[in-house]
Amino acid sequence: MQRQTRVARTVAMIAIAATTMVGLVGLAGPAQADPAFxxxxxxxxxxxxxxxxxxxxxxxxxxxxxxxxxxxxxxxxxxxxxxxxxxxxxxxxxxxxxxxxxxxxxxxxxxxxxxxxxxxxxxxxxxxxxxxxxxxxxxxxxxxxxxxxxxxxxxARGAAVSGTVTTADGTPIAGASVSANPVGGFSNSHTTTAADGSYTLDQLTTTNDVISAGFYDSAHPDAHGFPIRYSTQWWDHASTPGAATPVPLVPASTKPDIDFALSVTPFVSGRVVDAAGNGVPALTMVPMRFDPGTDQFVGPRSGPNETDAQGYFRLTGDLGSATRYKLLFSDSLGSDDENPQTRTPFETTWYRDAASFDDATVITVPTSGSADLGTIPVSPHTGALRFIGNPVIQQDQFQDGLLVVSGVAASPGTAKSTAQWYRDGTAISGATSYSYTPVAADEGTVLTVTVTAKLGTETASATSAGYEAPSDE
CATH class of the missing domain: 2.60.40.10 (Immunoglobulins)
Structure with a gap:
């Protein structure tokens, strides 16, 4: 009987303690809210x-x-x-x-x-x-x-420049773009010219002293519908930013007479036609430009370039500098969902119907004016899927150490292509793109690349010549 009383008392004390704890927790108040930022x-x-x-x-x-x-x-x-x-x-x-x-x-x-x-x-x-x-x-x-x-x-108080932009013969250009940037930097200030070609470009820091102007006239296209492009000019009448004359800028003042006279960018043009002489629209033209720095023809960094509705194309160059190209024509219409194939694909071909990149005719964009390449005939694809030319491994023109695949294209252009790089004949794991950066294991070895095209159930492959990876020894 006495033992039961002790147990009851113990239970009662635990209950009292628990009640007390609950009360203490309640006294702590609500959690604090997140601060207002x-x-x-x-x-x-x-x-x-x-x-x-x-x-x-x-x-x-x-x-x-x-x-x-x-x-x-x-x-x-x-x-x-x-x-x-x-x-x-x-x-x-x-x-x-x-x-x-x-x-x-x-x-x-x-x-x-x-x-x-x-x-x-x-x-x-x-x-x-x-x-x-x-x-x-x-x-x-x-x-x-x-x-x-x-x-x-x-x-900081801004400086300003003003002037006019005209064509080479003195005709005012309305809507020309005028920009300012620091030496070696990107433009972060720009304006457009008024109807009389005049402009004022303000809010410039004293480091925004390289001024340039350019114009892309889409309102007055040529006979084939191509916009007229004017070459960018840097003050004072320079064709490159490195040759520009910096403009001395003073805060809270305007430097006048920063004028530009723009010339039409030189170009070559041509027309792709079928056997009947009809223009072939939406045919891809890939310009491989000769790069003096690497002594090789390199692929474009933008595009694709396509023929217009009448089969015409245009390729612009650089004012004052003759630019050389090899041109590849490929029918990739239907290679994506946005532009379905509505015709028998045309054969991939190099300019002048060359069978390979090495045999392709070099064309030159003049230093000024234009040149007409005439008509470029293409034929519908027949026979098996194949490559035009063989892949070539070469150094990338912009990124040191990067190797890229060039000089090869599938015919027809609607085929999907992949690549596999090899080290002394053994496939390199994960090296399956058209570019590859050599690693330490490649030193002193011979690299090759195999490109494979697939179209439906058909496949075709082509392998490059060996490329000797440099060794530190």
Whole structure:
């Protein structure tokens, strides 16, 4: 009887203790909410080199998340130059006005927003830290421990250039593009010319001293419908950025008479026809350009180039420099879902009906003016799937150490092609693209590549000659 009383008392004490603990937990209160994140600042600028800084009102402030953080927001400075951002648009989810989250952000100040800025076009567009590129800018970082950040800045006063853009014979060009960039850098400031060819390009930093102009006239095409392209010119009448004369720029002033006289880019043209003399539309033309630096013909970095509805094509060169090419014509119509094949594919062929890359006729784009290649006949594909020419391993023209496959094409062009690289006759695991970067195991070995084309149940293969990989010995 006494033992039962002790057990009952023990149970009662446990119950009391549990009740007490519950009460203590309740006294702790609710969990604390996440902090409210925000970025704010005050923006100023000096009207002149000797003036005191004043607040800048109406300036657009753009806050953007870094890579992998697809969020951004805009704000505008008030009369005191103050701005604040606490909400953003999440582009990954499509949600608008979401609370700002922890992370790192770039801040850009744009004093050229039409109709909003009191300092319109007087100050440069720059990132926090007085840089033109976001990658070089000062970032703001928000954390739970530091949920707010201040990004004050003083914008630099911009310089300007003005002038006219004309054709070589002095005719004003309306709509020409005029750009400015630092020496060796990318353009980050541009404008277009008015109806009389005049322009003013402002908001320039003193490093934006390489000025260029160019024009792509799609409003007045030639007889075959091709836009007229004018070669880019750098001041003062230079054909390359390296030969440009930098323009001395002074903040809060305009440098006049930065004029340009543009010439039509030289080109060659021709027409691809069938046996009846009818133009063949949508036929791919691949221009293999001779690269003096590597002493080889290299493939294009853009494209494809296709014949127009009447079978005509155009290939532009470089003003003042004769450019040599070998031309490949291939019928790839139907190789994707967007452009179904509506005809018997034409044979792949090199210009002048050459059987291989080595035998292909070299054409030259003149230093100025144009040249007509006449008609290029093509025939419908017959017989088995095959390659025109043999693959060649060569150095890439832009990336040191990279090897690429060139000089070969399947006929017809609708076939799908793959590649396999070999080291001394043994397949290299994973090396199945048209480019390959040699590794240490390749030193002193012989590399080859086999390309394989497939069309339906047909296959065809071709193997390159051996390429001796360099050795450190």
């Amino acid at each position: 925000s970025v704010s600042g005050t923006l100023t600028g000096k009207p002149s080199a000797t003036a005191a800084a004043v607040p800048l009102a109406g300036v657009e402030v753009y806050l953007s998340g870094l890579a992998g953080n697809y969020v951004s927001a805009y704000a505008y400075t008030d009369a005191a130059g103050h701005w604040s951002i606490s909400e953003m648009d999440d582009h990954s989810s499509g949600a608008d006005d979401v609370p700002l989250a922890a992370g790192s952000y770039t801040v850009q100040f744009n004093c050229a927003t039409t109709g909003r800025s009191s300092c319109n076009h007087d100050y440069v567009v720059e990132y926090l830290g007085h840089t033109l590129l976001s990658s070089d800018s000062t970032k703001v970082t928000l954390t739970a421990a530091h949920p707010t950040a201040v990004a004050d800045d003083e914008l």
